[in-house]
Amino acid sequence: AQTVTQSQPEMSVQEAETVTLSCTYDTSENNYYLFWYKQPPSRQMILVIRQEAYKQQNATENRFSVNFQKAAKSFSLKISDSQLGDTAMYFCAPPIGSQGNLIFGKGTKLSVKP
Amino acid sequence: NAGVTQTPKFQVLKTGQSMTLQCAQDMNHNSMYWYRQDPGMGLRLIYYSASEGTTDKGEVPNGYNVSRLNKREFSLRLESAAPSQTSVYFCASSDADRVGDGYTFGSGTRLTVV
Numbered sequence: 001a002q003t004v005t006q007s008q009p010e011m012s013v014q015e016a017e018t019v020t021l022s023c024t025y026d027t028s029e030n031n032y033y034l035f036w037y038k039q040p041p042s043r044q045m046i047l048v049i050r051q052e053a054y055k056q057q058n059a060t061e062n063r064f065s066v067n068f069q070k071a072a073k074s075f076s077l078k079i080s081d082s083q084l085g086d087t088a089m090y091f092c093a094p095p096i097g098s099q100g101n102l103i104f105g106k107g108t109k110l111s112v113k114p
Numbered sequence: 115n116a117g118v119t120q121t122p123k124f125q126v127l128k129t130g131q132s133m134t135l136q137c138a139q140d141m142n143h144n145s146m147y148w149y150r151q152d153p154g155m156g157l158r159l160i161y162y163s164a165s166e167g168t169t170d171k172g173e174v175p176n177g178y179n180v181s182r183l184n185k186r187e188f189s190l191r192l193e194s195a196a197p198s199q200t201s202v203y204f205c206a207s208s209d210a211d212r213v214g215d216g217y218t219f220g221s222g223t224r225l226t227v228v
Contacts, residue, residue, distance in 0.1 A: 009154075033213055033214050033216070035216045037216075043221065043222050044219070044222075045217075047216050050216055052214060091156060093216075100210075100213055101147070101159060101162055101172070102217060103159070104149075104156040104157040104158075105156050106154060106155060106156040107156050
């Protein structure tokens with residue numbers, strides 16, 4: 001079965017520091033996109049960053065970057081200069097099956113402390 | 115830009131009652147999805163529709179039915195609600211021709227079955 005694992009249920013970081021959230025997954029596809037979504041207390045699901053598996057270069061979006069290791073099927077999210085507004089649940093979402101439907105990890109609850 | 119609109123935002127049902135959750139998107143997306151979110155479980159796919167006129171089961175379809183009324187609308191029906199269906203329900207949509215854009219989510223429906 002294709003799966004996704006986020007091994008850190010909860011994490012805490014001081015404001016302005018850097019934190020890395022881990023994600024491993026299993027897929028039989030060769031070319032695909034992976035995503036990180038953020039869910040703040042408002043409950044809205046917000047796309048944070050995407051990575052195309054075909055590209056070796058890691059994606060970056062402002063303070064957010066990924067470390068994508070295709071062979072190891074690892075897709076971690078690094079948040080630099082953490083801000084209070086980064087407090088949220090973070091979900092890793094690789095695709096599952098030939099349809100490419102996204103499967104979501106169980107999430108990491110990140111708290112940014114002042 | 116409305117994006118994905120879900121109604122209602124909150125609902126309380128008694129065991130055995132029925133209801134339909136409505137979802138509409140205005141982005142001309144061909145694919146639509148229903149997920150449920152439970153604490154510690156991430157988002158789990160209930161049903162999806164790859165195109166108008168087609169629907170397929172996801173990971174947790176039991177107790178639900180769906181209708182893809184047209185390209186814009188995708189409804190989720192609970193015929194006889196059970197307490198195990200207490201959850202937050204998300205509708206999402208995507209463009210199969212722009213996989214890298216990921217999913218756009220509605221704001222969710224919090225359903226409580228008593």
